[in-house]
Amino acid sequence: MSETLSALRAARLVPVVVLDDARDAAPLAAALVAGGLPVAEVTFRTPAAADSIRAMADRGDMVVGAGTVLTSQQVDRAVEAGASYVVSPGLSRAVVERCHDHGVLALPGAVTATEIQAALELGLTTVKFFPAGTSGGAPAIAALAAPFGDLSFVPTGGIGPKNLHDYLAIPAVAAVGGSWMVPRDRVQAGDFAQITRRTSEAVALASEAESATAKASV
Template sequence: MDVLSSLRAARLVPVVVLDDARQADGLAAALVAGGLPVAEVTFRTSAAQDSIRAMADRGDMLVGAGTVLTPEQVDQAVAAGASYVVSPGLSRAVVERCGEHGVLALPGAVTATEIQAAVELGLTTVKFFPAGTSGGAPAIAALAAPFAGVSFVPTGGVGPKNLQDYLGIASVAAVGGSWMVPRDAVKDGDFDRVRTLTAEAVALVQG
């Protein structure tokens, strides 16, 4: 199964911020135990690269890098074992570097112009970010009409209350969210809480 197919199968991608790479293995174990063996580790902290490496080395989950802004960060993410790269916006340089490495690029795009630019770069899936302030599910449904071959991964402002609004759209491949991986719980090593929240999230996805 390729990376995009795996994300489609998961339907939900935990967006993780790790301040200490020593918490990565415990977090990964909690996600797997909760039934969601996938994560997007954001490059917002200095612990990101080592965290990705620790999670990817387990061999039991799909790990991607998020908030990737430069080709150099793509190199770092791939070297650490990231299987896909997520960006908040559309950068030709980042997309092309992902192509050189053979990893899936998921750039942010919320307007018709941005989506068309992504298509011109050969992409079929984009991150719809920030989803909550960019029109939400209705905006994706509207954009899906002219871009019939494009899939979306909405992230930002997604939670248990509106999750099904997004998942009910055929063009939505998966949804990114952080409510099952609260930063304080991760920082405190409260992985029982993460496991419980993850299991609840998986149950919501399964309906």
């Protein structure tokens, strides 16, 4: 298991961030760290993505990845900026192979047995399950985990405080991605104090879910 994947497993939560202005990256990173979650997935949905990744990665105390990566060229830009993992909404051989070339963790989207087998053929051990909420949710992951026992999942999409426990209770789930602790409008408004509060609450909720799962398994 890579160090990056181990760090994501330890965090259990991956904030999915959309940044419109790279100047917000540093205070956002500080807010996440202050909230107890030194992890971020910065999506390549805006021109500020690469500079934002660089600003966050340069801190040296965060695991920073690039999300919504669709091309091998974007992989190059993300890695050059300091991303240690790359997340894609779907499974692209070109993107996965470029990640392998750079030695960074690839987390492509896969929600069917066919897509998962294709991911396994590319040497992957973990996939993104996206969009989780409209692809069967936690029950679908639990069902897929049965025949693919060595695979782990990072579900994203439609996950929040109300259903977080459902996903974290599944042993095959390495971490859960979500944006509820880093809403785009709060970032744009510079309300980083609220983001720290939301992050702290999310971390506490994940810890509660972990404890409940551990007790149930005894």
